[in-house]
Amino acid sequence: MYRPWEGDVMRVAALCGSLREGSYNQALLDTVxxxxGAHGPEIVQVPIRDFTLFSQDLEADPPAEVTAAKELIQSADCLLLVTPEYNFGVPGVLKNAIDWLSRPFGDPTLRGRGMALMGASTGYMGTVRAQLAWRQLWHFFRSPVFTDVEVLMTSARDKVRGGQVVDPATLEVLDRYLEALHTWLGRIS
Ligand SMILES: Cc1cc2nc3c(=O)[nH]c(=O)nc-3n(C[C@H](O)[C@H](O)[C@H](O)COP(=O)(O)O)c2cc1C
Structure with a gap:
């Protein structure tokens, strides 16, 4: 859900890597x-649904939705990727968005900006392989990566109802994650 920043708080710009209706990752982000508000920073979702496929031919004059996303992220203290795992790796939708947001070379949107991760899968590994892959490629941006608490939502079918996470143990982890993220943002900013 897109909404503007409210007040003088730590700001997190979040990208969801699933466009699926009924997505568990979108439910995770909506719940977070x-x-x-009660547990830490302000989080705003950055829309990436309308990003076209990246081509370097287009990067000098990017589409309006890419420019708008860059502005929102540049006003944030941190980026949050809410990622599915596809074929033991990162989902193309989110990788495409990151490729747009990283260009042209030297663009300040991602470089040095804090990055946090979470993810949901229907399997029993909870996106751990995708999250490790994101951490690996994030070295390129010379950015600090939040790892104090990890959110790996396994068996997501059993933990989401009506577009919200309802599993008590997951909710407890989410609150710990938000509090630790807030503390970490205070340290790095
Ligand atoms: C192309 C594709 C590849 C997938 N690969 C994995 C995988 O490697 N590991 C995993 O745990 N789940 C995998 N899944 C299952 C996803 O965890 C499941 O579809 C999940 O619901 C995707 O997130 P979403 O609900 O936010 O769309 C895959 C699903 C698709 C469509």
Missing amino acids: IDRA
């Missing part, structure tokens, strides 16, 4: 946005 709702709980963030």
Whole structure:
């Protein structure tokens, strides 16, 4: 859900890597946005649904939705990737968005900006392989990566109802994650 920043708080710009209706990762992000007010930073979702496929031919004059996303992220203290795992790796939708946001070479949107991760899968590994892959490629941006608490939502079918996470143990982890993220943002900013 897109909404502007409210007040003088730590700001997190979040990207969801699934466009699926009924997505568990979108439910995870919606739940985190709702709980963030009480437990830490302000979180705003950055829309990437309308990003076209990246081509370097287009990077000098990017589409308006890419420019808008860059502005929102540049006003944030940190980027949050809410990632599915596809074929033991990162999902193309989110990789495409990151490729747009990283260009042209030297663009300040991602470089040095803090990055945090979470993810949901229907399997029993909870996106751990995708999250490790994101951490690996994030070295390129010379950015600090939040790892104090990890959110790996396994068996997501059993933990989401009506577009919200309802599993008590996951909700407890989410609150710990938000509090630790808030503390970490205070340290790095
Ligand atoms: C192309 C594709 C590849 C997938 N690969 C994995 C995988 O490697 N590991 C995993 O745990 N789940 C995998 N899944 C299952 C996803 O965890 C599941 O579809 C999940 O619901 C995707 O997130 P979403 O609900 O936010 O769309 C895959 C699903 C698709 C469509």
